[in-house]
Amino acid sequence: MKKRNLLQRTIIIVVVTVVGLYIVIGPHGRRPRLADFKWSGIKANLANNIHLGLDLKGGSHLVMRVKVEEYLQHLTENNAVAALNAAKDAGIEVKDAHADTTGGNYRVVMTIADPAKANDARDAVQKKVDVSDNAGWSFSASGPTLTWTLSGAEQKVLGDSATQQAQKIIESRIYGIGVAEPTLQRRGGQNSHELLLQMPGISDPEHVKQLLAGQSHLELVHVISPPSPAPVQTFMTKEEAVASLNSGGNIPANRRVLPYTERQDLTTTDQSANAPRPQKWVVVEAPAIIDGIDLSGAQAIPERAGGDRYQISFSLKKAGADKFGAWTGANINEFMGVVLNDEVKSIAFIKSQINDQGEIEGNFTKEQGEDLALTLRSGALPASIGYSEERTVGPSLGADSIRSGVRASLLGLALVVFFMLIYYRGAGVNAIIALLLNMILMLAGLILFGATLTLPGIAGIILTIGMAVDSNVLIFERIREEMRSGKTIPSAIEQGFAHAFVTIIDTHVTTIVSAIFLYFFASGAPMIRGFAVTLALGLVVNLFSAVYVSRTIFIWLLSRKGGRVESLSI
Amino acid sequence: MFQLFHEVKIDWLGKRRFFIGISIVLMLAGMGTALYRHRFHPNGTDAFNLGVDFKGGTVVTTRFKQPPAVEALRAAIEATGVRDAVIQPVLDRPGEFLIKVPQQAAAAQTDQNQTQVGVDPARARLGQALKTFGEGNAEILGTDAVSAIASSQLRTQAIAVTVAALIGMLLFIAFRFEWTYGASAVIAVFHTVLVTLGLFSIFQIEINLTVIAALLTLVGFDVNDSIVIFDRIRENRKLYRRMSLYDVTNLSINQTLSRTVITSGLVFLSVVSLVLLGGETLRPFSLALLMGILFGTYDTIAVAGPIMVWWERRLASSERAANAAAANAPRNSQRGGVKPSRAALAREQKS
Secondary structure, eight states: OHHHHHHHHHHHHHHHHHHHHHHHHSOSSSOOOGGGGSHHHHHHHHHHHSEEOHHHHOEEEEEEEEOHHHHHHHHHHHHHHHHHHHHHHTTOOEEEEEEEOOTTOOEEEEEESOGGGHHHHHHHHHHHSSOSGGGTEEEEEETTEEEEEEOHHHHHHHHHHHHHHHHHHHHHHHHHTTOSSOEEEEESSTTOOEEEEEEETOSOTHHHHHHHHOOOOEEEEEEOSOOTTSOOOOBSSHHHHHHTTOSTTOOOTTEEEEEEEOTTSOOOSOTTOOOOOOEEEEEEESSOSEEGGGEEEEEEEESSTTOSOEEEEEEEOHHHHHHHHHHHHHTTTOEEEEEETTEEEEEEEOOSOOOSEEEEEEEEOHHHHHHHHHHHHHOOOSSOEEEEEEEEEOHHHHHHHHHHHHHHHHHHHHHHHHHHHHHHHHHHHHHHHHHHHHHHHHHHHHHHTTOEEOHHHHHHHHHHHHHHHHHHHHHHHHHHHHHHTTOOHHHHHHHHHHHHHHHHHHHHHHHHHHHHHHHHHTTTOHHHHHHHHHHHHHHHHHIIIIIIIHHHHHHHHHHHTOSOOOOOOO | OOOSSOSOOOOTGGGHHHHHHHHHHHHHHHHHHHHHHHHHOGGGOOSSEEOHHHHOEEEEEEEESSOOOHHHHHHHHHHTTOOSOEEEEOTTSTTEEEEEEOOOHHHHHHOSOGGGOBSOTHHHHHHHHHHTTOTTTEEEEEEEEEOHHHHHHHHHHHHHHHHHHHHHHHHHHHHHSOHHHHHHHHHHHHHHHHHHHHHHHHTTOEEOHHHHHHHHHHHHHHHHHHHHHHHHHHHHHHHOTTSOHHHHHHHHHHHTHHHHHHHHHHHHHHHHHHHHHSOGGGHHHHHHHHHHHHHHHHHIIIIIHHHHHHHHHHHHHHHHHHHHHHHHSHHHHHTTOOOOOHHHHHHHHHO
16 A cells, blocks of 8 residues: 555656656757757756746836826817817807816817807717717806816726827837837736836847837828919918918917928938028918828838938828828819928929828938838827836846856755755755755746746745745654654654644745735736746745655655664654 | 754743843834934935835946046046936946936926936936947946836835735734734734834845845745744644643744744855845845844744733633623623633633
């Protein structure tokens, strides 16, 4: 009976050990070769199998916040303009319409001349503009003032969708420039609007940040000017341009005054370069004919074959192309402008109907051109982003950390082994076997779950050495006690394990409970999560290695000596 | 058989006033230093030396092939408009420096580039400063930049994690034992955390995210130690029904003393190797563990037990009073009255 039990236990342990070892140092996804069993092969496989965290491998860790307030503000402002136009189209005299976005509230406020027409104005606006109750806006009127307020719940929904949209766009931009194995995920709850971007191997994230900051909002607009062959109407100052509108110094909702830099001048997308350049102003019609959403593709191509200056060639989607074709067909000889980020990049008159192609000329360098094309392709971010955390680790710092972590682990292990052998002699060997098995299985667990090993994770391993050995200390001390109280050796071992087991379960579960808390609360700190994962895994594995394996070794010792055991090396 | 403690019969509970006195003195010393620093800022220190994780700002690790004088480095950094930089040479790696820059509040406001609001553009500026020492001489090894908002979130999160872990353990121990046991273990461990934090204030060791991980590990270890003793108390109370809780607790602490000391000693050895070889990055983490293991062990033996016994006794005497009242009012006792606790029973059996 006991023999079979021992055999069964041995088989289980051998199988688990071999499988664990193979997971740790064996090749994954292919058959093992002879080279895999050489020292260099083992090292290479080990490096392949364990996913190192950014702090060990090197790379960037960026936490971004999507500024949803900005998005909601734009939305409210656009609705205010649209509401004004809708009310005017319905023949209602409007004194004023503006967006009020103070104190976390988003309101469209409209003042009409005749309070009696409040209901007509409301219906006219809600027919054309999406500010109905269904869209999360609540309407209220007092006298001539009509107010649409965005509800808090809808703010959350819109903020959430803006964040999701930003995530998709950022994702496509990151993949577009070929960052290897990036991860981008939402951080925190639904209301946090934070994104965590991790890019292994990139220790200087400035270029990526520039690319992500690029708003690249493209519009094709109608430039207000006498038709060709007259030259396009430009103004030397902004004031002149505003004065030409004859509206008392204000810009009406259906016009915009934008800067225009003429083609011959060097134009860069870098806004911080404040080199003085002759800038002119033009008046354009709002809203734009075509928006960036209607783009289907954009590419950087050299202006002349073999030249080092680039331009962007873009094409439009079906819906945009139809709209554009209809407009250009009806406006032959009018002027049209390409507007990028509220700056007119080029102006051309319409010779004939254009359908779905266009160019942005801007004297771009190759890199500028390619970045711009990429940001155009991926679409405009719904709102700009800010960085709340930026961590980078260079490859040499990571390698140093690995080296010191491994050294510290080995020293810790050596000290523990030394003490156990001296203090518990024969039984110390048990503990050491259990300890080594624990290390192997813990690494196997990390690999199996695809968890990453971080610097605090290495610290977690060192602490697991302590915890693992504690189980054996508990058991051995108990066995010694039972022996002192006069029990026979087999029954002392039996009792020692039985009593210590209760305690071991209690201590392990408490620590696992704290590791679980650590894991869930440290959602923002992947390094700390790495620590929690190694600690919890080490403890679970320990229940097998310290209790089951150690017990088996004792059973084997007893069975070897036969029924009568006089002494035990413990 | 080589035995560390053999048949010890120490009256731990008898010395409780002494032990708890030491604990309180240590705790007050740490907290007092923190308050004093918080109030008067001697040498520009704060209650705690918070790292960028919790205070915001930027840390840049850099390595020079030919290291310049610290003063020259400081001058070059200030020339780029970055103020109040702290330059700290890395002791065990010649040529390496940690440059710590506090959150540049004014600079962030005047910064034209709106997308940068949040973390400072300090990394880029320090990069410029380092270039003045020759192309390729200085290399940026790593940076950590955290904005003010993110750092205050991390701070709240750190406190929440620690409290949550304590509550989680309290509930688990209350479920496995009794809630007085859980409360005493948690009070003892909370005390360890306070003493460790106090030492961090006294020696102005930096507190960062990894220190929080260390504190949580401590919480785990310390509660483990208490559980080992409590498990033994529970077992002994079944074995020695006539023994008082006071004696059972002493007996249990003594019986598990070998284990407590050996385990703590072994963990201590691992942690010492971490302190020695773990490198600068993990130093605050290793130091927190080192102090915590020492006090945690002391705590378990000297604090958790006495608190638990004191509490159980109070409960027992109040229950006895309730029982007496119930006996005086026969109507109540017919409905069942109050069931005496095991502690009360044990005491009655003894008398």
